[in-house]
Amino acid sequence: MTEGTADAEAVEADGGRDRPQAHTVRLELADEPGQLLAALRPIADEGANLLSIFHERGHLTPRGRIPVEVDLKCPPSRFESVLDALRAEGVSIVEADAEQYGEHLMVMLVGDLVGTDLSDTVMSIESSPTATVEDLSLSAPGGPDDVASARLRIATQAGEAEAALKLVRTLAEEKQLHVVEPLTEGR
Amino acid sequence: MRLAVVGCGAVGRSVVDLAAEYGHEVVAVADSRSAAVDPAGLDGAAVLDRKEHKGVVGDDDPDDVLAAEYDVLVEVTPTTLGDAEPGFSHIARALDRDRHVVLANKGPVAERYGDVRAREADSAGIVLFEATVGGAIPILGTVADYGPERISAARGVLNGTANFVLTRMAAEGLDYEHVLAEAQDMGVAEADPSFDVEGTDAALKCVILANVLACGEREFTLADAEVEGITQIPGSALDLAAEAGRTVRLVGEATPESVRVGPRLLPETSPLAVSGTRNVVQIETTHADGIDLSGRGAGGPETATAVLADVGRLPPLE
Structure with missing residues (x-):
């Protein structure tokens, strides 16, 4: 060393x-x-x-x-x-750091993403003053009527990641989607 | 120690098989219909041979096993929910007689933890249950060594079947149903896999952990756990996770305040992203950050290893 x-x-x-x-x-x-x-x-x-x-x-x-x-x-x-x-x-x-996004989180949404209007889902997350969707990948191998998966990278202001996750949970519940949440290891 | 083994499934048979190697004597064995009792000590190999070829362990009444002269009751009957019977009554009877109890059956400590602890408080016997959480991995022993009051959380992969299915889905790009059928062919998943893939088994283990971590401040049962399984996870979700260097695992989390089991996104390089049927747990300590323990979470000799480790921890009875 x-x-x-x-x-x-x-x-x-x-x-x-x-x-x-x-x-x-x-x-x-x-x-x-x-x-x-x-x-x-x-x-x-x-x-x-x-x-x-x-x-x-x-x-x-x-x-x-x-x-x-x-x-x-x-x-x-x-x-x-x-x-x-x-x-x-x-x-x-x-x-x-007022305009900086201090934290990132990745979540997965699974279900009828197309039928439940994915762009509305994304816009609802964006409507939060402290979070923005930086990246979205969609995989729907079975076509628009089948179960699809989406991976979202969300940026939030420092300390707001938990609030963003809660928002995603609420939206998913409303639209009967499954959320695969990130695991926070350690503290 | 003189052992009475109640339950003669894979774990019970391995305990009978391995007890002598650990310096213990098996004086009674019961399955659901038959029993073998010998105060001078049973010939384990003969009991197992009879069980294999005749379907019975001996000619005695199963009730005689509970009345036999033993030091430790090894309760390895199948896990039952709700009133956790007949396991709970077996434990109560041993404690009333001031005998020790070692469990592999999750039911009593997941569903009636307070009752078990209350009975134990009135008895000279001690109840240990390492084998109920994470098979051969010394999770509860580590928690006891560090002191549950100095552990803020435990999280990990505690169901090998669900982990096998997720690992294969990610590696082969196959869907859930396909991999499950393969797992059933291999004997990794049972004909009715719901207990494993719907998260119930992992949740019971986390409930037990939470009961220990809560140090008597609060009692948990399965009903207190937030549980989601892996049946809704399509192959496309695992593909998308892999593209971002992540993977999905069925992760259980236990704290003194909560129990939660569900599919979670974690880095492929995370120590919790174990492969195949392997189990892992991360214990969050107050003074020493995280401790990761991994190993085989199920199987006869593996779980019997945890049972016999518990027997070794018990003090001699007066």
């Missing part, structure tokens, strides 16, 4: 679930020299990896501040401490 063992252990102990992920943070900076550096230093200090900075120098917010969008990569468990460090520097955080 030649790598930094602290990080390797952290990943190992958590079953690999705390691998670094991309996060987007929107900041507003005062139009003063040195502000951008002050905002970026805590990110580096907290061990996050800076991916890109979008610094709209020409634009000012209605409050006369400069919007900056920062993409960074860090383990999800460390993201909060990055935000805390930014706040400690007096940086104003407008959004943190």
Whole structure:
């Protein structure tokens, strides 16, 4: 083992679930020299990896501040401490991962998918403010009147996966479809 | 230990066959119609030979077995639901006589766990039932070693027949009915496979696990379990799962608050995605994350191995 063992252990102990992920943070900076550096230093200090900075120098917010969008990569468990460090520097955080879909889940629907209007099923899931269907595969080897299967990949905001699953369950019950739910192993 | 074996199916016969190897003596054996009792110890091979060729284990009355001088009653009659009889009465009688009980019959601890524990509390005897969950896999022994209060959940594949069917469907791209017929030809599935493929058997095992994990705070029966089987899973679902690196397994989950069995989507590389008739369980501990145990979940010598492990755990009677 030649790598930094602290990080390797952290990943190992958590079953690999705390691998670094991309996060987007929107900041507003005062139009003063040195502000951008002050905002970026805590990110580096907290061990996050800076991916890109979008610094709209020409634009000012209605409050006369400069919007900056920062993409960074860090383990999800460390993201909060990055935000805390930014706040400690007096940086104003407008959004943190607001538009990002933090969790994914895969479910299978089985039954009369065509007869129960699959596109309506998908649209009903999409109507949730916190979930979106990213991918759909349908297999109906017996034709449209036979039992078919669909695999759905659903993206949800962080912490909303259980709510999305509940929505799928409710829809399936209404349409008399079977749901094959993903198994969450460990915690 | 002196054993009285009630029930002479595959498990009972293997217990009779293997007891001497473990240093135990079989003093009584009963099947549903006949019995053999000898306080000096039976010749296991002779009893099994008679059972095979004459259909009876001996000339004694089955009731004599329960009255015999034994240390451990090995209750391996077929699992019955509801009042769990006659298994429950066999246990009650042994405990009333301050004898130990080892079960492979799931009925009493799935359907009348509280009654069994209450009888045990009034007795010098102890009731163990490793063989009721996961065949040869030491699941309940591990739970007892770690302490059920330090285990938040147990989940896994606990029915070999259902797992065999799903594995074959995924591997061969065949439909449920086709694979089931094949499994019946091979003797992996019974003529009436409903107990296995509708999830009842896995649910009973999870109910037993939940009863242990609940530490007396709550009692579960089959009626408390949310159960769905695999009969509705078409081959196309397994194909779609495989395309995404997933597979479908009949997974049972037990916690101190709930029991649930149903087909679930899991990564093909998951330790729970065992193949064929193999069983696996993942025990979620408070201080040591998950423990995965897998092995043979059914069969005569396999289940007898769990029965005899329990016998070895029992303290000598006064």
